[in-house]
Amino acid sequence: xxxxxxxxxxxxxxxxxxxxxxxxxxxxxxxxxxxxxxxxxxxxxxxxxxxxxxxxxxxxxxxxxxxxxxxxxxxxxxxxxxxxxxxxxxxxxxxxxxxxxxxxxxxxxxxxxxxxxxxxxxxxxxxxxxxxxxxxxxxxxxxxxxxxxxxxxxxxxx
Amino acid sequence: xxxxxxxxxxxxxxxxxxxxxxxxxxxxxxxxxxxxxxxxxxxxxxxxxxxxxxxxxxxxxxxxxxxxxxxxxxxxxxxxxxxxxxxxxxxxxxxxxxxxxxxxxxxxxxxxxxxxxxxxxxxxxxxxxxxxxxxxxxxxxxxxxxxxxxxxxxxxxxxxxxxxxxxxxxxxxxxxxxxxxxxxxxxxxxxxxxxxxxxxxxxxxxxxxxxxxxxxxxxxxxxxxxxxxxxxxxxxxxxxxxxxxxxxxxxxxxxxxxxxxxxxxxxxxxxxxxxxxxxxxxxxxxxxxxxxxxxxxxxxxxxxxxxxxxxxxxxxxxxxxxxxxxxxxxxxxxxxxxxxxxxxxxxxxxxxxxxxxxxxxxxxxxxxxxxxxxxxxxxxxxxxxxxxxxxxxxxxxxxxxxxxxxxxxxxxxxxxxxxxxxxxxxxxxxxxxxxxxxxx
Numbered sequence: 001x002x003x004x005x006x007x008x009x010x011x012x013x014x015x016x017x018x019x020x021x022x023x024x025x026x027x028x029x030x031x032x033x034x035x036x037x038x039x040x041x042x043x044x045x046x047x048x049x050x051x052x053x054x055x056x057x058x059x060x061x062x063x064x065x066x067x068x069x070x071x072x073x074x075x076x077x078x079x080x081x082x083x084x085x086x087x088x089x090x091x092x093x094x095x096x097x098x099x100x101x102x103x104x105x106x107x108x109x110x111x112x113x114x115x116x117x118x119x120x121x122x123x124x125x126x127x128x129x130x131x132x133x134x135x136x137x138x139x140x141x142x143x144x145x146x147x148x149x150x151x152x153x154x155x156x157x158x
Numbered sequence: 159x160x161x162x163x164x165x166x167x168x169x170x171x172x173x174x175x176x177x178x179x180x181x182x183x184x185x186x187x188x189x190x191x192x193x194x195x196x197x198x199x200x201x202x203x204x205x206x207x208x209x210x211x212x213x214x215x216x217x218x219x220x221x222x223x224x225x226x227x228x229x230x231x232x233x234x235x236x237x238x239x240x241x242x243x244x245x246x247x248x249x250x251x252x253x254x255x256x257x258x259x260x261x262x263x264x265x266x267x268x269x270x271x272x273x274x275x276x277x278x279x280x281x282x283x284x285x286x287x288x289x290x291x292x293x294x295x296x297x298x299x300x301x302x303x304x305x306x307x308x309x310x311x312x313x314x315x316x317x318x319x320x321x322x323x324x325x326x327x328x329x330x331x332x333x334x335x336x337x338x339x340x341x342x343x344x345x346x347x348x349x350x351x352x353x354x355x356x357x358x359x360x361x362x363x364x365x366x367x368x369x370x371x372x373x374x375x376x377x378x379x380x381x382x383x384x385x386x387x388x389x390x391x392x393x394x395x396x397x398x399x400x401x402x403x404x405x406x407x408x409x410x411x412x413x414x415x416x417x418x419x420x421x422x423x424x425x426x427x428x429x430x431x432x433x434x435x436x437x438x439x440x441x442x443x444x445x446x447x448x449x450x451x452x453x454x455x456x457x458x459x460x461x462x463x464x465x466x467x468x469x470x471x472x473x474x475x476x477x478x479x480x481x482x483x484x485x486x487x488x489x490x491x492x493x494x495x496x497x498x499x500x501x502x503x504x505x506x507x508x509x510x511x512x513x514x515x516x517x518x519x520x521x522x523x524x525x526x527x528x529x530x531x532x533x534x535x536x537x538x539x540x541x542x543x544x545x546x547x548x549x550x551x552x553x554x555x556x557x558x559x560x561x562x563x564x565x566x567x568x569x570x571x572x573x574x575x576x577x578x579x580x581x582x583x584x585x586x587x588x589x590x591x592x593x594x595x596x597x598x
Binding site for chain 1: 160161162163165166167168169170172174175177178180181182183184185187374390399426442455478492494503525
C-alpha cells in the first residue's frame with residue numbers, strides 16, 4: 001500500500017488520499033474500536049486535521065492512520081474506565097461476516113488490539129506499526145505476540 | 159496465508175460509510191474564529207493540536223515581539239554566534255519564528271536548566287495528549303530530578319540525539335534538523351540547520367512514492383560532525399529501509415543501501431563505533447521467535463562508507479539497542495524472548511567479531527544499555543512492559559555484569575515528570591525514551 005500525493009493542492013490530494021486509503025483506515029479503526037461511530041469520527045477528524053495542516057504534514061498517508069488510532073483510543077478511554085471495550089458491540093458488526101473475530105479482538109487490551117489489527121489487517125511491518133502507534137518496536141513485538149496468542153485462544157485456533 | 163490473516167482479510171468486504179464530507183466540515187470548523195470572537199491565526203501545525211490558554215497566547219506573543227526586537231538590534235547575533243561555533247553552512251538564522259517552518263524554539267535565550275550543576279542532563283520527549291496528532295515536547299531534567307523544563311515544544315515526528323561530547327543536542331521535527339548548544343548556562347536555543355532528512359532517496363524511483371521517507375533513530379558519529387539514522391521509504395517495496403548518514407556541516411546525505419540486504423522489513427537503531435569506522439545496527443529477519451510470528455532482529459555491522467556488511471551469528475537471540483563500549487571492544491545490547499506468556503529481556507555483550515557473547519543480567523526486566531564515560535553500563539530496570547514508567551529504576555553495572563546497583567528511581571527522583579512516563583518515548587526508536595547527556 002503506497003501513498004502517492006502531490007503537495008501543491010492539499011485539498012484535492014488529501015481527498016485523493018482518502019479515496020485511496022480511507023475505507024481501509026475506517027475498517028481498521030472499526031476493528032480497533034468496535035464502534036462505527038467512533039471509527040467515522042476518528043477517520044473524519046484525522047483527514048480534517050491533514051486538510052487543516054496542509055503541506056506541514058509530510059507523509060499524510062502514515063499521519064492519518066496514526067491520528068485516527070489516537071483519536072479512537074481517546075474516544076474509547078473517555079467512554080470507559082477499564083481496559084476493555086464495552087460488552088455490547090456496535091450494531092455495525094452485524095454487517096460483518098466474521099463477527100467472532102471482532103468479538104475476540106475487542107477483548108484484547110488497547111495496545112495488543114492495535115498491534116494485531118495493524119499487523120494482520122493493515123499488513124504493516126513492526127517498525128511501521130510502532131511509528132503509527134507512537135510506540136516502539138519492542139513494545140509492538142510484545143503486544144503483537146501476546147495479542148496473537150490470546151486471539152487464537154479466544155478463537156479456539158490453538 | 160496465515161489463518162488469522164485470512165480472517166482479517168474478510169474485513170475488506172465490509173461496507174464503509176463515506177465520511178469525506180464530515181472531514182471537510184470539520185476542517186472548516188478548525189479554521190473558524192475562536193469562541194471568544196477573536197480571530198486566531200494558527201501559524202504552525204503545533205498550534206492546531208495544542209491550543210494555548212489566553213495567558214499562554216499573551217506570553218507567546220510577547221516573547222515573539224521581544225525576540226524580533228532583540229534580533230533587530232542585535233543583527234542576528236544569535237545566528238552569528240551559532241555559525242561561528244559550529245561552522246555550519248548553510249544555517250538558517252534563528253532570527254524569528256517565521257524562519258522555523260516546522261517548529262518554534264521556546265526562546266532565543268538559554269533554558270533555565272543549568273547543565274552540570276546537578277548531574278548530567280537527561281532529555282526526553284513527552285507526547286501530547288488528546289485527539290488528533292499531538293506533537294511532542296522535548297524536556298530536559300537533571301538526574302537528581304531538579305530543573306525539569308520544556309525546552310522545545312511542538313516537535314512532530316521527533317527524534318533526539320546527543321553529540322558525543324555532550325555539548326550539542328540534535329532534535330529532528332518533521333524531517334528538519336535542529337541543533338542546540340549545551341553549555342554550563344543551559345540548553346539552547348535550537349537552531350534550524352536548514353537540512354532536511356526526508357529528501358529524494360534511492361527508493362523513490364522504485365516506488366513512485368513522492369513523499370519523504372520517514373526517519374528515526376538518530377545517532378552522532380564520534381567526530382560530532384556526522385549523524386546516522388534510519389530511513390524508511392516505504393513498507394510496500396522490500397528493502398526500502400536503510401541506514402543513511404548526513405554531514406552536519408553541509409547537509410549531504412549518504413544512503414548506505416547495502417544495509418538493507420537480508421533485511422525482511424528494515425533496519426533499526428544504528429550505533430557508530432567509537433573510532434568512527436563502523437556502524438552497528440539491527441535487521442529484522444525471516445526467522446521468528448519460538449511460537450511467535452514476531453521476526454528475530456539480528457545484529458549487523460557495516461563500514462561507515464556502507465561497505466563490508468557483516469551479520470553476527472548470535473544464535474536465536476533477537477537484538478535491540480546495540481551500543482558500543484567507549485574502547486570499541488564490546489557491543490552491549492538488549493535481547494528479548496518469550497518465556498511462557500511473559501516477554502523477558504536482558505542485557506548482553508559481544509565483541510564486534512561475534513565472539514565472547516555474554517549475558518550480563520538474568521532478571522528478565524533489564525534493557526536498553528548505555529555506556530557511561532567511566533566504562534560502566536547504565537540500563538533501565540523494570541517498568542510496565544517495555545516502556546519506562548514511574549516504577550522504572552536506573553542501574554549501573556560493570557562491563558562484566560558485576561557490581562550492579564540502582565542509581566535512580568524515576569518515580570521518586572523525577573516526581574510528576576515520571577508519572578507521565580507513559581507518554582515519553584520516541585516512535586520507532588525503541589527504548590531510548592531517556593537520553594542521558596554524555597560526560598563532557
